[in-house]
Amino acid sequence: MSNASIYDTPEYESLRDQLGRFIAKEVEPHAAAWEESGFVPREVLKRMGAAGLFGLMYEEKYGGADSDAMTNLVFAEALSQSTFAGFIITVLVHTDMASPHLHHAGNAAQKDKYLKKVIAGELITAVGITEPGAGSDVAGIRTTAKRDPGSGSGAGSDDWVLNGTKMFITNGVHADLYFVAAKTGPGKRDISMFIVEKGTPGFTVGRALKKTGWLSSDTAELIFDNVRIPAWNLLGEEGRGFYSVMKNFQTERIALGAMAVGHCQQALKLTLDYVRQRQAFGGPLWDQQVIRQRVAMLDAKTRAARAFMYHCAWRVTQGHDIVQDVSMLKALTGELVNEVVQTCQQFHGGMGFIRETAIERLWRDARVLAIGGGATEVMLEEVAKRY
Template sequence: MDSIYDTPEHALLRDQVARFLAREVEPHAAAWEEAGRVPREVLERLGQAGLLGLMFDPRHGGGGADALANLVFAEALADCTYAGFVITVLVHTDMAAPHLHHAGTPAQQARWMPGITAGRTLTAVAITEPGAGSDVAGLATRARRDGGDWVLDGRKLFITNGVQADLVFVAARTSPARHGISIFAVERGTPGFSVGRALDKTGWRSSDTAELLFDGCRIPGDQLLGEVDQGFRAVMRNFQTERIALAAMAVGHCRRALALTLEHVQSRRAFGATLFEKQAIRQRLAMLDARTRAARAYLYHCAWRVTQGEDVVQDVSLLKALTGELVNEVVGTCQQFHGGMGYMRGMAIERLWRDARILAIGGGATEVMLDEAAKRYAGPRT
């Protein structure tokens, strides 16, 4: 068993994901890195395999699974050395579509959820703006009523899946109150909604990232998700799912980097011996492995607490900070032990090194996460 929370079904899920990665992703993903996007047909094959809606309602093609099974999926996916593919999937399954799962009306779910779980409808979530990232209450994008419609105006930045998304869940201000934010479902092709530009990133190369523009974007009233002015709570709620997924990515990358490096140092010879025979190297790897195992245990504990309905904001904030920093240390050290080859494009460890950096920034920067946790030492925030 991989953890005390594991079940035989989890082992089967890991095997299924591993087979999918070996067959459908690893042989082709280098080309996706060059293209800057993951082909839609690959996402549809994930949907056909039943892997794009593990925690969603079975009535709409979901698996009805809990947070632990969803974590197993995210971590297994992160064994892939192409994190751009991984984040393309996890934004769809863990960061965007859950807004519809949690707050959508039966009619909204029946309209969009079957396509989401099948991989035909790709989703994105548009929260971040040029002047507001982790500070969700600082959003400037606005939505105003006009008869039975809503009209959106504003600009979103760093939106993963933004170029290809068929359906975007947009956070917009609907009242002057600091937390007066609502969530809207906006379909691609809606007049007034456009992709401003595709963004060029250091890592996550096969993940499309966009600037989105809303200029008098008119949508019907029935595309409001949940209640007016309750979007801030919805975003905060889903942040826990998002951050557990990102922590799973970080832990998965740590484990893969350590495995690649252990194989390398056991075969690479220098000064008459393998690198593994150098005490400093093998002890350093052992300590990083120990810290990765500890972080993984914390990760599974947080997901288990979600299944118990507990308040996990403080723990998940600490988890996100811990794993975001740890993955950069682990992958950076592993790259160092690869020597010059570790700096060459095309090497898995070099790609993991570039891709790891964002995990201490995206989804809540380390400093924001630590402050979020620290403020709760005196009791829950109101």
């Protein structure tokens, strides 16, 4: 299956090749062990940082590449050629979901302190938004941050005190730096973002969560019990965190769309290889018309979704409002990947249900892509209310 397009420039192909070599050497031979341990080793992430892969959209003075959203999408899609989604999401949370909060809203002092180390992979990041009672409904969070008057040093430098619980936080156990959303006022959207370092007194990992898929990504419950942080740790403007989260959701959802498309491509490749060699009813399964036609239709849908995904990224580079487009993309790809992977698993027969096969792992890992980062139903509502 050829997916050549106008987006396959020499620069993009070079980035894809670089990531392909990294995945072949550093990920695929070892990631089964990471599935058992439940996390990606830090030294692997540091090697990605050293290779310049963690700061494609960030400023050169911090070690970034000053690239655009198209380049970042190429990165996310190429990364998603791995069949180990736990590794993929560990990286994408760091590059596309957590650290963008620092890049977009951080002041010069905050970037000077953290961003170079984030890009180098010396500090791994996580973002704390989801709670036990608030997922896609960001305005429903209950974690609070309250000023403690007179507690800071200097005028207007009151400490903040955080209390609450976050849930389903990817990189939650092993991250070094957390960007945490908390209510700072009485209004539903009076939310601010804060920088919280690992080891801050009162901040603990409640438990590591066991998941159906994404086994090599660590996912945790985070507890904030009277966590005192200085005023300096406020990220961006007070009370504007809700809008910061909404802005960063667009980057996150394009990355998740890329992850879904990558899974579709890998599932189809695995299935073509399998049905061409698997003998049944006097010949290879590929001789069965129903299988050939179903694979062809799934490939067509995947190529269409990929083209729309690149269209969304291109619109970002042009400065357009992309909320409706990206919501469509997230809903479309989250459902499509489950259709593609489940059908491909079906064509593998009994082998598709055996643990440790790539298609079975893709089947488990794909399910959450219709839930995480904005459930399909929420995304469709975002689309509909913009007509």
